[in-house]
Amino acid sequence: MKKILKIVSSVNGTASKSTKLADSIIEQLQATFPGSTVTTKDLAKEEYAHFNTAHLKAFRGVGDASEAASENADRQSDEAIKAVEAADVIVIGVPIYNFHIPSTLKSWLDHVVRNGRTFSYATGKPEGLLKDKKVYIAMTSGGVYSEGPAKQMDFAPSYLRSLLGFLGLTDVQIVRAEGCDVPGLSETALEKGLQTLVINN
Ligand SMILES: Cc1cc2nc3c(=O)[nH]c(=O)nc-3n(C[C@H](O)[C@H](O)[C@H](O)COP(=O)(O)O)c2cc1C
Structure with missing residues (x-):
């Protein structure tokens, strides 16, 4: 049994094709690990603010944001x-939007990347603090980037x-589904992408 986010x-x-692909991956995870639970965060419905002065103060202790703003950022x-x-x-x-990940996902990631919480330089070298988790990326794009003329934009x-x-x-x-608009x-x-899925422990 797994706790799936x-x-x-x-x-x-x-x-959404990327959500459909993600759901297919989750279906296979649930078949492999019966009783697994799923918690969903929809970043189109619940947006995370772009990294701003309040985040700088909250995450790194510098900047001139108000206490209230930085507490909220925290x-x-x-x-x-x-x-x-x-x-x-x-x-x-x-989904690939304008050659990259959606900005809502970038913002969410900017909230997850935090010194002392998810990474640390305490030993002088960078150390990731999130351990023993598996990540599946269900990536869809209108065009093809893994090979051919657009590879340099991958x-x-x-x-x-x-x-x-x-x-x-x-x-x-x-897990990539490419050429979704070709x-x-x-x-x-989607089907071809899903065929590359390998589920292990
Ligand atoms: C605003 C926007 C920008 C896009 N930019 C790209 C792009 O740069 N390259 C690409 O291959 N497809 C691009 N597409 C197509 C999507 O990647 C493709 O349709 C994908 O399957 C969408 O996934 P979704 O249905 O989960 O949103 C774009 C689509 C939108 C709506």
């Missing part, structure tokens, strides 16, 4: 980190692996 970052609601970050800490498995739906997978790895989340599997590819994109 599902992160939705599409703005497409029930028509609260949202605490809540995001608690949700991540409570999960055994994190499934993140990631920023999102390496960004996510680098950032999550910095936090200690090194067990990351990216006739001839779109019809089978």
